[in-house]
Amino acid sequence: MKKRLSIWKSILEISTFTRDFDYRKSLEEARTSISEHNLKLIELDAMRTHFHSNEEENRKLIVNLLISISYVNPEIKYYQGMNYIAAFLVVLAKDEAVAFSLLYSLLTNSQFKFLFGK
Numbered sequence: 548m549k550k551r552l553s554i555w556k557s558i559l560e561i562s563t564f565t566r567d568f569d570y571r572k573s574l575e576e577a578r579t580s581i582s583e584h585n586l587k588l589i590e591l592d593a594m595r596t597h598f599h600s601n602e603e604e605n606r607k608l609i610v611n612l613l614i615s616i617s618y619v620n621p622e623i624k625y626y627q628g629m630n631y632i633a634a635f636l637v638v639l640a641k642d643e644a645v646a647f648s649l650l651y652s653l654l655t656n657s658q659f660k661f662l663f664g665k
Contacts, residue, residue: 559652570644577618
């Protein structure tokens with residue numbers, strides 16, 4: 548699993564991003580600014596996401612990641628299905644801030660950004 552994580556980090560070039568970003572601060576700000584409608588959408592889809600273990604804890608992490616993503620980059624709105632990508636990254640990274648960095652990089656700096664952007 549560690550090898551997979553290092554490959555994803557390399558592909559998405561997250562090492563420079565994580566040095567200059569305070570995930571916890573962003574999450575706190577995001578929680579106060581997200582609309583009730585968007586929060587309900589994210590929470591509903593997180594409930595549809597299944598894990599082999601730590602299900603409730605991992606769902607909370609997914610909600611946190613998706614709230615933060617929509618706050619940090621307003622061009623990235625929440626779309627149904629993002630919860631599955633976030634779930635994969637949570638399991639892979641085993642660290643909320645690293646999972647956020649991977650998801651952010653995936654949605655903004657890669658060939659995959661067309662999936663959920665304009």
